[in-house]
Structure formats: C-alpha cells, structure tokens
Amino acid sequence: MYIRKLLTLVAVATLSTRAMAQEPPIFPKGEKAVTDHQVGTIWLNELSAADSTFRYSTTMATFAPNARLHWHAHPGGQILLYTDGVGYYQERGKPLQTVRKGDIVKCQPGIEHWHGATPTTGVTYIATTPTQNGKTSWFGRVTDAEYAGKK
Numbered sequence: 195m196y197i198r199k200l201l202t203l204v205a206v207a208t209l210s211t212r213a214m215a216q217e218p219p220i221f222p223k224g225e226k227a228v229t230d231h232q233v234g235t236i237w238l239n240e241l242s243a244a245d246s247t248f249r250y251s252t253t254m255a256t257f258a259p260n261a262r263l264h265w266h267a268h269p270g271g272q273i274l275l276y277t278d279g280v281g282y283y284q285e286r287g288k289p290l291q292t293v294r295k296g297d298i299v300k301c302q303p304g305i306e307h308w309h310g311a312t313p314t315t316g317v318t319y320i321a322t323t324p325t326q327n328g329k330t331s332w333f334g335r336v337t338d339a340e341y342a343g344k345k
Contacts, residue, residue, distance in 0.1 A: 223256050231332045234261025234311070244325040251325055256318045257281060262310025262341065265333035270324030271303040281317030282341070283309045290343040293317070303327070308336045 224239025235258040242252040250270075254277075265286065274283070276297045283299050284290045286306035293299060293309075301307055311317045323330075 221254050231264045234258055236261050249326045250322055252322050254320050257311035257316055259311050259316050260313050262336055263308050264335050265306050265308050267304050267306045267331045268301060268323055269303055270327035272301040272321055272323045274299040274319045274321050276319045279317035280315040281311045306333060
C-alpha cells in the first residue's frame, strides 16, 4: 500500500512538472534586435511605449546564451526586473555581478554599464526606462576579458 501511494505521488509530481514546463510565457519574445550595440542574439518586445502621460518605456529583452549589450548609460536610469535565466550585470570600474530570475537591478542615471547572458545560459528581463532625460548613450564593445570578469 505504501509503495502504491509513493508511486502515485511521484506520478502526480511528474505530471505537474511537465505541465508547468510547457506553460507558455506571459509575453512573446518579440523581434530579433538588429543593432550595432550588441553581441549575439537578443529579442525585444516593447510592452508599453512612452507617451505624454507615462514618460517611460517598458520593454522585455531576451538574450540567447553569450549575448550581451555594449557599454552604455541611460540619462534617466533604468530598472531591470529579471524574469528568467542567469545573466551578468557590470558597472564601469566595478566587479561583474551574476543576476538571476527574481533579481532587480537599478541602473543609476548616467552610469556606464552593460548586461547580458552568461556563456551557457540565456536571460530575460523587463526594463523600465525613463525617456524624458534623453536617449541611451552607447560606448565601446564589452571585451572578452570584461565578459569573463577579468580586469
């Protein structure tokens, strides 16, 4: 009797796990980004564009493994809400940080930084970016040494 109950619990847990794994994402991936400011494949889905009332945009970004943005800065700052995967975030002159699903990063206004996926794992976040202070400033490509966390 005990073994039958145990096997039933295992079967139910397996079915529940499969059902959760097949659940579609809340928002679609969006379109592949085509810019000169990235390495690798990144998909963008603009969830809410800025307008005259709400002066910030909200965009979901999905990075394939090894994809990353170049060094950049936002004049009004940016908030990143990580929703899936494992990635990296680094501010100029500071150590490389690993970020995971559930993490929140506040990119301070005007601070040079970059973010992206790890070499083996993709990452997804929702970014909220104020638009009233100007556009993102782009700087150089993240070097392989910087991406590896070396100075």
